[in-house]
Amino acid sequence: MKKTGAEIFVESLKQEGVKVIFGIPGGVVLKIFDVLHQQKDIEVILTRHEQGAAHMAEGYAKATGKAGVALVTSGPGMTNIVTGLADAFMDSVPLVAFTGQVSTNLIGNDAFQEADNVGISRPCTKHNVLVKDVNDLARTIKEAFYIATTGRPGPVLVDIPKDVSINKADFKYPDKVNLRGYNPTYEGNKHQIKQAAEEIMKARKPVIYVGGGALFSDAADEILEFAELTQVPVTMTLMGLGSFPGTHPLSMGMLGMHGGYWSNMAMHHADLLIAVGARFDDRVTGKLSDFSPEARVIHIDIDPTSIKKNVHAHIPIVGDVRTVLRQLTVLLRSLDGNVNERRQQLRPWLHQIEEWKRVHPLRYHQDDKVIKPQYVIEKLFEITKNEGIVATDVGQHQMWAAQYFKGSRPRTFITSGGLGTMGFGFPAALGAQKAYPDKLVLCITSEGSFQMNLQELATAAVYKLPVKIVLLNNGFHGMVRQWQDLFYEGRYASSYLGKVPDFIKLADAYGIPGFRALKPAEVEPVIRESVKHKGPVLMDFHVDPFENCYPMIPAGGAQHEMVLEDPPELRKADKGGAAKKKADEGEGILPA
C-alpha cells in the first residue's frame, strides 16, 4: 500500500528511534504535523520560537549523543533556525532539521513564505538536501541521520516541499546507506600510533588536551584509562568538559582564554601535546606564534580538516578518538607495564603544575554584602553534588560555570562553544531535560542571554520541564563590560541593561515560581528551596555587577601572558563611580 510523504516521514523517524521532535507548524508542513498528531510514538514539543526548537534539539543531542530533531515551516520558520544550525555546525552536534518548502512547481517563483532553505543553510550544515520526489524521501531521511551522527557529527537539513509530503509512494525504509563519497575513518594508522607511543614514553612534560570530539566519540573511559596509565595530566577545552573527572588528581580543568593559570602554563611549557578530539581553536591557543613553543604535537581527530589547520601536528592520527585511544593504550601496555617508573619520571612535571596551581589558584573574595557570581556556582556544585546536567548561556557566567562547576561525567556540561550563542542555554536545558525527565537540570544564565530566548518559559511551563534557571543577574552584558573595562577605558557602550524586567514577576506570569537572593546569606537557602521544587523554577541572584572573570588571556595575547586580576587603573572613564551608582540603583522597576 502506498503512503503519503507525511506518513513516510513519520514512519522513517520511528525507524530511526526518534522519540521527540521540537518545532512549530506552518502552511507547508501541516500535513506532516497532522500525521504526527495521530500517533503516539513520537512526541511533538511545540516551542515558542523556532530558534528555541533548534537549541532544544541541540540540548537533547548533547545530553544523549543521539540526533536531535527539529521540524519547522518554510521561509521564516527556516530562517529562525539558522542560528541553531550554525551553532550545531561549530560544535559538531548531530542535529537533523526538517524544513517545509513550497510545492515543487512553485519553487523559484517567490511564492508565499518561500526561501532557498538549502542555499541559506549550505555553509552552516554538514549536509543538506531538497527532496524533489516523494520516492526519495525515505532514503534521504536515512542518509540524513547517518551523516548527522557518524564521522564528525553535525547538522543536516532536509527540505521537504509541500507536495512531497502529500504525494504517495511505496514505503520501505532502507537498511543500508550507499554514499560513495562519505566514508569516515575510524581506525588510526598503526604506524602513526606506534610513533605516538614512542613520543609518549620519551616525553617529560606531556599534556593531554581534550576537546569536544572526545564526548561525541564516547571516549571518557578510554581517556581515564589512558591518563592513569601514562600519568599524563589532562586539560579540557570548554567543549571537552566532562570527558575527564574535574576532581581527578590528574585533571587541570579548563584551558584557554579563561582557563586555569596552571593549565595554560602547562600547555606553554609542555614538551608533548596529545590533542584528543580538539581543534586548536584561537580561544585555546592565544597568539599562535607563541603557542606551546617546545611541544611536539600528537593530534588525534576524526576530521582531517582539523589537523594541521592552526598548529602543526608532528604525528597526525586521523580516526575515532575512542578507537585510537584503545589502540594506543593496548600498545603502551605492551611496551610499558611499569606505571611506577613512569610516575617517577613525571613527578617533577606534576609537581611543577601543582606549584603553578598553588601560586595562582582560581580566586574571588566573598564578603557579607554583595553576592559574588562564583560563590553561587560553587554553592550550586556543592549542594547538587554534581548529580545533574548543567546548560549555560554565553558570557562571564559561562566561564565561571566552566571554572567552578567541576563536572565529572560526560554530556553533563552543555554549552555553546564555537559560535558562542547567547540564548542557547535555556532551550538547550529544556532539550536535555526532555531527554532525562528525572534528572536535575540547571540552566546557568545571565539576564542578557536569558532574554534572548525567554519565550521558552512557556514551553517549560506547558510541558512541565522542571529546569532550574540560575540567573546571575548583574544588570550588564557582563563579558562585554569586562572587555570595556580592560580595553576601552571603562566606557560602557551599550552594555548596561539594568535589572529589567522583574524576573520573579515574569516567571510568575508563566506560572513558574521564582526566588530572589540579594545578599550572600540568601544564596544557599534559595538554592536549597529551588532544587527541592518539583517543577521549573527561576532563581534571581543579584550579583556584583563589576566582578571580572580571571585568569584571562587578552585577545591576541600569548597563552602564558595571562591577566590574573583587575589592573589598578580600572574603570577610568567612570568619573565619580557614575556607572557603579547607576548599576547599584538598578535604574529600573526593581528595588535594589
Add this chain to the structure above:
Amino acid sequence: MEHIISVLVENKFGVLARVAGLFSARGYNIESLSVAPTLDPTASMITIVTEGDDRIVEQIIKQLNKVVEVMKVIDLTEAAHLDRETALIKINTNTKLEHRDEAIRICDIFRAKIVDSSPTTYTIEVTGDVGKVEALINLLKPLGIKELIRTGRIAIGREAGKTAARREPQADKA
C-alpha cells in the same frame, strides 16, 4: 601558487554550489572552472584552477574531501599532468586587408582553426595548454580582438612510467 584541482562528484544539483562555496567562504577566487559528466553519467568531474597560499589550498582540499557528494579530490599541481583549454576568438578583419592573411598565417603556426568567417570577422578555435592559448591571443591582439571566450582548463594526470618513454617530462610543464 597556482593549483589545478580535480574533484570527482555526484552528478546532482547543489553539489557545485557546495564546492564553490568552500572557495568563496575563504575569500578565494576560482580562476577557472569546468564541469562535465564522466564515463559514469552519475558522476561529474570538476576541474578548478585557483591561486593561493599552499596551506589554505590544502585546507580547501581537505574540506572538499569532506563534502558528502565528493568522491575524490586530486591536486594535479603536485603530479605530472596534462592540461588543456579551448578558446574561441573573434577578430576584426576589416581594418586592413592584410589582416585576413595575417590571421591565417598565425593560425597555421598554432594549429588553430578558423571555424567561422564573415566579411568583417574570423572566428578562430584553438586548443592547447595555457601558454599556447595565451601566446596566440597576444599575437592576434594587434589585429583587433572583438570577442574572446575560454573554456577554462581541464586536466588529467599522466600515467607514470608509460609517458616518460614517449615524451620528455619537461614538454608539458609550460
